[in-house]
Amino acid sequence: MRFHLLPFSAVWILVLASGTGAAPLYHVTMSMEAFGNSVEGIRGPRCDASEEIETGKKTEWWITIGEARPNPQGGWEGVGNAVRCGGGSFEKLNGRSGSSSQTPYLIATVSTRAAVPAIRLGPEKVLQVEISLSVRKLSDFSATGEPRYKQSTEKRSFFFPERGTAFLPLIVADGKEKEAFKLHEALIRVRAKLAGKEGAAAYGAVSVSSDLDGAALLLDGGMVGSVSAGKETVLTNVLVGDREVSMRDPSGREVHRVVRVEENRTAMVSLKLPDPARNAVPYRLVFLGKNAQGYEEYRRERDEAVVVRVPAGEFLMGNRETERQPLEHKVDVSKFLMDKTAVTWGQFKRFAGATGASLPPNPPYWGIHDDHPAVFVTWEEAKAYCEWAGGRLPTEAEREKAARGADGRKYPWGNEEPDAQRAVYRRSWGDIATDPVGAHPSGASPYGLLDMGGNIWEWVADWYDDKYYEVSPQRDPNGPRTGQAHVVRGGSWDSRPDVLSASCRNWGHRGYREGDFGFRCAMDPVE
Numbered sequence: 001m002r003f004h005l006l007p008f009s010a011v012w013i014l015v016l017a018s019g020t021g022a023a024p025l026y027h028v029t030m031s032m033e034a035f036g037n038s039v040e041g042i043r044g045p046r047c048d049a050s051e052e053i054e055t056g057k058k059t060e061w062w063i064t065i066g067e068a069r070p071n072p073q074g075g076w077e078g079v080g081n082a083v084r085c086g087g088g089s090f091e092k093l094n095g096r097s098g099s100s101s102q103t104p105y106l107i108a109t110v111s112t113r114a115a116v117p118a119i120r121l122g123p124e125k126v127l128q129v130e131i132s133l134s135v136r137k138l139s140d141f142s143a144t145g146e147p148r149y150k151q152s153t154e155k156r157s158f159f160f161p162e163r164g165t166a167f168l169p170l171i172v173a174d175g176k177e178k179e180a181f182k183l184h185e186a187l188i189r190v191r192a193k194l195a196g197k198e199g200a201a202a203y204g205a206v207s208v209s210s211d212l213d214g215a216a217l218l219l220d221g222g223m224v225g226s227v228s229a230g231k232e233t234v235l236t237n238v239l240v241g242d243r244e245v246s247m248r249d250p251s252g253r254e255v256h257r258v259v260r261v262e263e264n265r266t267a268m269v270s271l272k273l274p275d276p277a278r279n280a281v282p283y284r285l286v287f288l289g290k291n292a293q294g295y296e297e298y299r300r301e302r303d304e305a306v307v308v309r310v311p312a313g314e315f316l317m318g319n320r321e322t323e324r325q326p327l328e329h330k331v332d333v334s335k336f337l338m339d340k341t342a343v344t345w346g347q348f349k350r351f352a353g354a355t356g357a358s359l360p361p362n363p364p365y366w367g368i369h370d371d372h373p374a375v376f377v378t379w380e381e382a383k384a385y386c387e388w389a390g391g392r393l394p395t396e397a398e399r400e401k402a403a404r405g406a407d408g409r410k411y412p413w414g415n416e417e418p419d420a421q422r423a424v425y426r427r428s429w430g431d432i433a434t435d436p437v438g439a440h441p442s443g444a445s446p447y448g449l450l451d452m453g454g455n456i457w458e459w460v461a462d463w464y465d466d467k468y469y470e471v472s473p474q475r476d477p478n479g480p481r482t483g484q485a486h487v488v489r490g491g492s493w494d495s496r497p498d499v500l501s502a503s504c505r506n507w508g509h510r511g512y513r514e515g516d517f518g519f520r521c522a523m524d525p526v527e
Contacts, residue, residue, distance in 0.1 A: 068103050126161060133153065342458060361376070374519075375514070378510070412446075
């Protein structure tokens with residue numbers, strides 16, 4: 001039995017296509033943009049490349065970040081922060097990196113392959129993009145001046161409804177890298193779209209936030225209004241594509257950002273004057289003290305989220321008295337940090353403004369309220385947010401332990417059945433569906449996390465497999481190696497009371513958007 005709530009603005013139904021034979025070929029427009037965010041908070045260097053490819057064929061891209069040269073101690077020193085990219089093989093196009101005065105500091109090789117699987121989201125095809133990323137970062141130079149690199153690799157798979165955007169982090173700069181290249185991070189933005197989808201002129205919107213009051217607001221160099229400190233200024237009917245948004249105060253100070261406007265979506269952009277102190281340590285945690293349950297809480301500076309430290313230890317996972325009767329088994333989980341509440345619209349706007357991402361299409365009928373949980377967020381968008389904030393999506397085991405604790409209770413607050421004081425569930429359509437996060441403290445989990453049952457389903461990192469508990473490891477399980485859908489936990493405003501059980505399992509396909517699907521992040525503790 002599925003518990004999914006169908007989106008309000010459109011009915012999306014997953015349908016497996018029937019038939020046999022070779023998969024049809026499609027053409028996909030793929031673009032790769034690499035960009036840096038400077039330590040001064042202004043637009044950093046960037047480059048982009050695009051190509052139309054056929055499904056099933058592998059395409060290679062290369063990216064370089066920064067330039068360096070040997071120093072007398074055998075190490076390196078930065079000589080520039082240029083970002084370069086292109087299609088094909090880096091070695092073939094640029095020659096072998098030798099002992100020249102300028103050597104790329106970071107070399108990334110990106111391999112992409114697109115496919116259109118036999119799955120549909122209503123009338124739309126599903127576009128699957130497989131990405132293999134290899135990153136080589138300069139460590140030092142040999143005695144003869146040859147650069148030596150450390151290499152890391154990762155593979156990711158993204159699913160989009162015919163078009164979409166994904167972010168991959170390339171580097172989060174340490175102190176030396178910030179000083180050398182004046183960047184605090186560099187990312188890749190991958191855009192993919194089935195060819196032939198352009199049609200007539202299309203429009204979206206841009207929402208601008210700023211810390212200046214009365215500064216002139218410009219779009220592609222033309223004045224379109226002014227900004228107010230602490231308030232959003234929304235520009236509507238903006239032609240889709242890359243648009244430069246900037247502001248200029250009376251003293252002549254300017255801040256520029258380039259954002260991608262997508263059809264029927266709102267791109268967020270934050271225009272703030274440079275603040276080196278704010279950007280110096282983007283992932284710093286500030287200790288707040290212990291909560292009422294006796295567990296340490298911190299504030300994550302990047303997005304102002306409060307995170308709770310959950311201790312290591314064994315707990316009982318699964319509950320035969322819960323929907324689908326998940327198998328009971330002992331699990332030992334290492335210590336971790338988890339957000340006290342789900343990510344809000346206000347926090348998601350901050351992420352979108354910092355990265356140039358857009359808000360989800362088709363906002364909820366009850367509106368976007370900054371203190372309510374963000375919904376209609378895909379698994380990929382949730383993962384991108386957590387990585388930007390300095391964390392990750394929690395595992396299914398971490399999510400259940402944070403909700404249930406070690407005493408075997410059924411619900412986050414105990415064994416008593418849900419009520420309106422503890423949780424949000426069984427809301428009627430037409431009313432405001434979600435509540436502000438943290439509005440039900442009597443429903444707190446044993447560690448003091450809030451809304452762990454009800455309000456919204458929350459994405460976790462694991463693939464879903466109904467039989468996984470039969471083979472999962474006892475120590476730190478992180479789900480099957482692959483799958484077609486990811487686990488969601490917690491129950492929502494549309495759920496039956498028993499679905500709010502801390503052990504209840506549900507799932508959602510990648511690329512799926514739901515009016516009661518959101519997320520919260522986890523982090524590994526830094527001692």
